[in-house]
Amino acid sequence: MKNLKRTLPFVRPYAWVAFFMLVTSFLPAAAELLVPYALRTVIDDGITAGNMAVILRGSGLMMAAALVGAISTLAQGYCRAQISQGLAYDLREKLFAQIQAFSFANLDQLQTGQLMTRLSSDVDMLRLFFSAGIALLLRALIMLVGSVVLMVRIDWQLTLVMAVLLPLASLVIWFILRLVQPLFTIVQQKLGALNTIVQENLAGVQVVKAFVRERYEIGRFAKFNHDYRDENIHVGRLMAIALPALTILTNLGIVAVLWFGGQDAITGRLTVGELVAFNNYLMIGMAPLLLLSNILNMVSRAESSSERIWEILDIEPAIRVADDPHTAAELQGHIRFQDVAFHYNGGSSDTLNGTGRTGGEDVLRNLSFTIEPGQRVALLGATGSGKSSLVNLIPRFYDAHHGSIEIDGVAVRDWDPEALRSRIGMVLQEATIFSGTIRDNIAYGRLGASLDDVVSAAKAAQAHDFIMRLPDGYESAVEERGANLSGGQKQRLAIARALLIAPDILIFDDSTSAVDVETEYEIQQAIDERLQDTTTLIVAQRISSVLNADQIFVLNRGQIAAHGTHHELLESSPIYQEIYHSQMGNRQLES
8 A cells, every 4th residue: 555655645735624534434433333232222121121211212312323424424425525526636736747847758758648547547546545435444444443342342252253254354355455456557557558549549530531540440449448348357356256255254253143142142141132232233343344345446446546646756857957057038049069969768768658768879969069149040851860859959858868058158957947948939840739719829938918919920920811811810719739720820820829939049840841932931031020139940841941041950860961051052062962953953043
């Protein structure tokens, strides 16, 4: 239960509610334990003696016990809801905050479906345990201890029956717990794998449809669904052993009590009321053991889910903030790489799904260059040459594994990541659009921006015209992942979002690939007018995107194969010449 114990601090904010839950758990149990005592009095001092007053008092006491139990159970339900829902809320907040703190390096090693399972199913397992499981466990302990104490008071010799039953029942519970605990972890892992299949399918539904792979995807889902079902059935079969075994032990105890207690009642050593009360206490004491099959289920699932949750919470973010990080209200835009090398998954392993790679091959190596403030720099090269990897190092989405990267003379490792990224506008290869409105998406990096500023950024990104053609203009609804927008429209919204924050460094990672050449030219002209002093890096596939750059870096297999202006590279770089002629033919562009 070590992982469940680690979760207990999340209950501290609800300490008073937990205290009242303990009280309201004790009262119904105490009321139930009072009933056999009252029944014994009614039988021995009322019915046997023919005393109606005793019968009425005993009946009234039992009614009062039932009323106290009902009221306490109602209050307990309120306390359970407060604690369990509050704990689940806090755990989800903690998990989501942890995921937000992860760098790209962390997220590369985690499957989306597994993270979703931890945020939903695993948290819900803990909520169920702290709602019903804790209450059942408390009730079981109170009933068990209370019934044994009262049985000893009635007849310690008959109580020896309980002394035999309890170790046997404990052995059954321990045996089943040892079997099912690891299996619950496997069940949750298979649920995570199933969620990953669903998430990937929904994200890539257009590819599935385009290649007519629906049947293949149905088969793939069926395999994982089959595995998940079979594992649950396996667990269910093992859990099914508990209840019959404990029921047999309980019935054996009842038979033993009636056999030995009946002889004592005949000889007069026990009264009939005492025998009835003792038998009731035996059933009250054994009832929690019968409930333990359910409690066992909840505890095992909660422990497995807690372990999976702490797997995420225990991960150290790969990007660590310096003890005294550097901050600045503005950046000059000076960028310097010195002997930089980088590879993905830097020797770490994936503890969640075993897919981590060790010591990956360098995708960037021996990079040394300087970009002056306000310069426009283009990165050109074949697919896989390292262009996107390079620009991802500037806002410190990843850490370089060798060499140094400086922004305005300060190593990126010494910058406060939030302060650095807040002054860098980045338009990624895949334009991410959130559900909401057009205005919300453009203002995502600057919440509360005025409509005039939003419109101005949209005009610069050549998005204003198509926005105004939408039914509600800037207040038009955007569907999930921008499903009601074209690729070019999403890219222009992403560009507007970056321009709105007026960044000091602007990075375009092949972010105009879905717009035509004329629109791209108009966007570049608007950016030149709007952000004249901004350092701009452009990752591009089209040669027309880089013609007017102050510097062009040609990357080949993670290294800078050549750099210079367009005209210089046409004279000196065979790679650049090949790219230029493959796209432009023999046409000569005006400088």
